[in-house]
Amino acid sequence: MNIKELEIKATEVRCGIIKALHAAGSGHPGGSLSSADIVTALYFDEMNVDPEEPKMAGRDKLIFSKGHAGPCQYAALAVRGYYPEEELLTLRKIGSKFQGHPNMHYVPGIEMSTGSLGQGFGAAGGMALANKLDNDPGRVYVLLGDGELQEGIVWEAAMSASHYKLDNLVGIVDHNGLQIDGRNDDVMTVMPIAEKFEAFGWNVIRIDGHDMEQILDAFKKAREVKGKPTMIVAETVKGKGVSFMEDQAGWHGKAPNDEQAAQALEELGALLEKQKAAAGSQDEQ
Numbered sequence: 001m002n003i004k005e006l007e008i009k010a011t012e013v014r015c016g017i018i019k020a021l022h023a024a025g026s027g028h029p030g031g032s033l034s035s036a037d038i039v040t041a042l043y044f045d046e047m048n049v050d051p052e053e054p055k056m057a058g059r060d061k062l063i064f065s066k067g068h069a070g071p072c073q074y075a076a077l078a079v080r081g082y083y084p085e086e087e088l089l090t091l092r093k094i095g096s097k098f099q100g101h102p103n104m105h106y107v108p109g110i111e112m113s114t115g116s117l118g119q120g121f122g123a124a125g126g127m128a129l130a131n132k133l134d135n136d137p138g139r140v141y142v143l144l145g146d147g148e149l150q151e152g153i154v155w156e157a158a159m160s161a162s163h164y165k166l167d168n169l170v171g172i173v174d175h176n177g178l179q180i181d182g183r184n185d186d187v188m189t190v191m192p193i194a195e196k197f198e199a200f201g202w203n204v205i206r207i208d209g210h211d212m213e214q215i216l217d218a219f220k221k222a223r224e225v226k227g228k229p230t231m232i233v234a235e236t237v238k239g240k241g242v243s244f245m246e247d248q249a250g251w252h253g254k255a256p257n258d259e260q261a262a263q264a265l266e267e268l269g270a271l272l273e274k275q276k277a278a279a280g281s282q283d284e285q
Helices: 003-024 029-034 036-046 067-080 085-090 119-134 152-163 193-199 212-224 258-284
Strands: 061-064 140-145 169-175 203-208 230-235
Touching: 003 029, 003 036, 003 067, 003 085, 003 212, 003 258, 029 036, 029 067, 036 061, 036 067, 036 140, 036 212, 061 067, 061 119, 067 085, 067 140, 119 140, 119 152, 119 169, 169 193, 193 203, 193 230, 203 212, 212 230
Parallel strands: 061 140, 140 169, 169 230, 203 230
Antiparallel strands: none
16 A cells, blocks of 8 residues: 555544544544554554454454554554444443443454553563564554653663564654643653663664654564564654644543534545545556
């Protein structure tokens, strides 16, 4: 899938996020929207997965250690074909398989139940180590929030992954600079992120987390690294794609009302039409 097609899919994922959160009346739009480009690149290009066989042997796995951004993973899996997109509208409702945070027992494609920050990172390291021991070719990817780096368990997991030379493990920090209580730097600074992971023995790649070409190139480079895990520090914008949500801590954990959802979908719809027109123009050349 080319870059323009991936950009279209990312916008479709963002539309799914907004629709699901609006229907639920609660949830976390900010960090879901900021990670949409990265997650789209993983499911539609980088990872070896099959919606028809979610438990396929040797598959790659994506763990959302920032489990509150589960709506992004749900939407991406829906667009990828794991289940009908209309099912997203049952998010957080009684009897729905889509809980507020990812649950591996109900949703195909979810590899680990997460939500308690930091634990998903450690679980991903364990999966990568197990793959090494089992000679399983599958790679493990794990998405972290930057505020999540305030958890001590993250650094235990980082030390472990480096010690065991888990070059089949790739972490991505969604570095949007905001968390539930405000800016990271005001709450508890996590800087310098890249240098910290380098000190823990990781290969580190810095990118613009909304530039699809940079995202794909980072994953390619990570595959070439041997003997150490890779951490991609992705600079992103919280609420990316929806003008009134962008870079606003207040949209960390608040669902849009009817008017706000309509505006968000109108903006994303306009972007989608523009992207499709550009892709069509490229095809004609």
